[in-house]
Amino acid sequence: MAKINFGGVIEEVATREEFPLEKAREVLKDETIAVIGYGVQGPGQACNLRDNGFKVIVGQREGKTFEKAVADGWVPGETLFSIEEACERGTIICYLLSDAAQIAQWPNVKKHLTAGKALYFSHGFGITYKERTGIIPPADIDVIMVAPKGSGTSLRTLFLEGRGLNSSYAVFQDATGRAEERTLAVGIGVGSGYLFKTDFKREVFSDLTGERGALMGAVQGLFLAQYETLREHGHTPSEAFNETVEEFTQSLLPMVGAHGMDWMYANCSTTAQRGALDWMGPFHDAIKPVMEKLYQSVATGEEAQRSIDSNSQPDYRVKLEAELAALRDSEMWRTGETVRKLRPENN
Ligand SMILES: NC(=O)C1=CN([C@@H]2O[C@H](COP(=O)(O)OP(=O)(O)OC[C@H]3O[C@@H](n4cnc5c(N)ncnc54)[C@H](O)[C@@H]3O)[C@@H](O)[C@H]2O)C=CC1
Ligand SMILES: CC(=O)[C@](C)(O)C(=O)O
Numbered sequence: 526m527a528k529i530n531f532g533g534v535i536e537e538v539a540t541r542e543e544f545p546l547e548k549a550r551e552v553l554k555d556e557t558i559a560v561i562g563y564g565v566q567g568p569g570q571a572c573n574l575r576d577n578g579f580k581v582i583v584g585q586r587e588g589k590t591f592e593k594a595v596a597d598g599w600v601p602g603e604t605l606f607s608i609e610e611a612c613e614r615g616t617i618i619c620y621l622l623s624d625a626a627q628i629a630q631w632p633n634v635k636k637h638l639t640a641g642k643a644l645y646f647s648h649g650f651g652i653t654y655k656e657r658t659g660i661i662p663p664a665d666i667d668v669i670m671v672a673p674k675g676s677g678t679s680l681r682t683l684f685l686e687g688r689g690l691n692s693s694y695a696v697f698q699d700a701t702g703r704a705e706e707r708t709l710a711v712g713i714g715v716g717s718g719y720l721f722k723t724d725f726k727r728e729v730f731s732d733l734t735g736e737r738g739a740l741m742g743a744v745q746g747l748f749l750a751q752y753e754t755l756r757e758h759g760h761t762p763s764e765a766f767n768e769t770v771e772e773f774t775q776s777l778l779p780m781v782g783a784h785g786m787d788w789m790y791a792n793c794s795t796t797a798q799r800g801a802l803d804w805m806g807p808f809h810d811a812i813k814p815v816m817e818k819l820y821q822s823v824a825t826g827e828e829a830q831r832s833i834d835s836n837s838q839p840d841y842r843v844k845l846e847a848e849l850a851a852l853r854d855s856e857m858w859r860t861g862e863t864v865r866k867l868r869p870e871n872n
């Protein structure tokens with residue numbers, strides 16, 4: 526395992542150099558990987574594994590998503606089965622149903638988890654919050670995780686572009702003595718570049734905080750607060766949107782991604798640099814207490830419970846669609862739709 530220095534802290538990282546694809550194929554040569562669920566992560570991981578030459582089958586309930594799997598080349602009765610049949614045939618069961626559906630399907634999956642199989646997750650949720658999920662695996666199987674740090678959609682598109690997404694990984698239970706090599710082999714197979722070592726609890730605490738915070742929840746809150754302020758002071762929608770979202774996503778954020786915050790600052794005016802350096806402190810101080818409150822809500826299991834309760838409702842999709850539609854129909858994002866059309870490359 527490579528030891529890599531992250532800003533002064535040494536961490537263990539598995540790399541493609543020490544764990545090349547050929548080694549992954551050798552480790553898994555006698556295994557059938559059953560990808561259960563074909564939502565967002567399912568297709569990304571299953572198709573990448575298939576293209577990388579592993580023996581993969583998919584387990585998916587009937588319906589629209591089953592048809593999507595057929596369209597992607599999975600063949601009913603050969604490589605595409607019901608959830609239960611795939612669990613029976615597989616030796617590594619990749620449990621990629623939504624976290625709420627994992628609870629509902631657990632009795633059907635559990636009965637096929639015979640000695641020596643591996644139960645694989647892409648999130649620490651089901652295991653960490655086991656009092657709430659009831660997901661308690663038998664003692665004679667491996668319980669492992671590879672959590673790609675990004676959407677399953679990007680996992681696939683980056684793979685097809687010859688790039689990749691990094692993942693974190695963990696072993697919760699090693700019954701066979703092979704749990705770690707199985708984990709790393711599947712992790713390389715799904716298209717990870719590097720694999721950062723963690724445990725189930727740290728993965729789920731950081732992931733739930735990240736998506737509720739900077740990655741998704743906080744960013745919308747930040748955008749909207751600024752957009753509203755500009756609008757309340759008489760700025761037009763296009764001006765408010767351009768100075769809040771468009772310039773950020775199109776010009777400045779890619780620079781942060783490529784070379785860091787200081788580099789983005791350095792490529793802006795000295796006027797902007799002065800103001801940003803002065804105002805980053807007050808923004809940090811205003812947000813920090815909200816972040817701490819969020820982390821506590823994750824740590825106590827409140828966030829998990831809320832997600833389980835709302836996503837277990839039979840009509841959760843309908844309600845979710847309504848909330849997403851409200852976001853889409855807000856003035857800020859309707860303006861965004863128009864602004865996107867006006868990008869020079871779209872003309
Ligand atoms: N969406 C993403 O890109 C990421 C997801 N993850 C994790 O990966 C796992 C899978 O997440 P997603 O791909 O987002 O799942 P998803 O929400 O897209 O759902 C996946 C599948 O669950 C099935 N399903 C839903 N309810 C069901 C039920 N009651 N019975 C049977 N099947 C049912 C759907 O048919 C679908 O195939 C989760 O643990 C999630 O936290 C991790 C990283 C990113
Ligand atoms: C894409 C990802 O990793 C998230 C935001 O944590 C998720 O979809 O759960």
Ligand SMILES: [Mg+2]
Pocket residue numbers: 673674675732736
């Ligand atoms: Mg995540």
Ligand SMILES: [Mg+2]
Pocket residue numbers: 732733736
């Ligand atoms: Mg997540």
